[in-house]
Amino acid sequence: MPEATDPATPAPAAPDAAPALVRDDLAEVAEATERLLRTVAGLEPAALAEPSLLPGWTRGHVLAHLARHADSLVNLLTGARTGQDIPQYAGEDARDRGIQDGAGRPLGEQLADLRASHERFAEAAAAMPADAWSTLLRHRHGYTFPASEIPGKRLVELEYHHVDLDSGYTPAHWSAAFADHELERLAAKFRAAPEAEPVRLLVEAAERELRIGPPADRPELTVEGPVRALAAWLSGRSDGDGLQVHRDGVQLTDPRTALPKLPPMG
Known part of the structure; x- marks a missing residue:
């Protein structure tokens, strides 16, 4: 049977200082995270070691990636808020290592990490002053984009990789x-x-x-x-x-x- 874990995630309120579109995206991120947590909580523990729809990745790899991706966006949000040049990841090797190291964890740890990383992301967004959302940031692929696009990028990761889990959530569930x-x-x-x-x-x-x-x-x-x-x-x-x-x-x-x-x- 799946481990008994409450999937509900208390999401901090979207910051009043954020532009309206950012607030809307943050609300969608919170909802998408809750959907993901419900799916993961319903998995059998052994299912995490089974293949996902992504070549070479198990479901555990997908979940570890989603947690570390949230933390990478916290880095960018913190840089936008403080004016520091904080990279999204410490490097590609560090990114890959974080995914690989986290892939084999048991279901309860994966759920807790997903929940905690989302809370860190939501708190970092809530701490952003209005003018910081226009800060240009550097994506790990090298291009620059405004901080206001971060919530939308997170939503894309959540919706695509929820499908990649191959656990009943499909593109038909997308809004x-x-x-x-x-x-x-x-x-x-x-x-x-x-x-x-x-x-x-x-x-x-x-x-x-x-x-x-x-x-x-x-x-x-x-x-x-x-x-x-x-x-x-x-x-x-x-x-x-x-x-x-x-x-x-x-x-x-x-x-x-x-x-x-x-x-x-x-």
């Missing part, structure tokens, strides 16, 4: 707003990727069209489906479930074999 945001974000990212095959994306029942890849010099592929199914495919969380694929007006039989390989999310 329409989250799926729509990720569809727009990833389509824009892949539109600028020269290695991406040209694809026209049609959002079912929304009369909306997006494109990825460079301009087509031949009949391009058209992929149509609900917003969650499109976002799941672009994010690598689906192999085409719920999508229809057409080329030059002809529907292709199996979307799983017809869909092109996507660039890495990065």
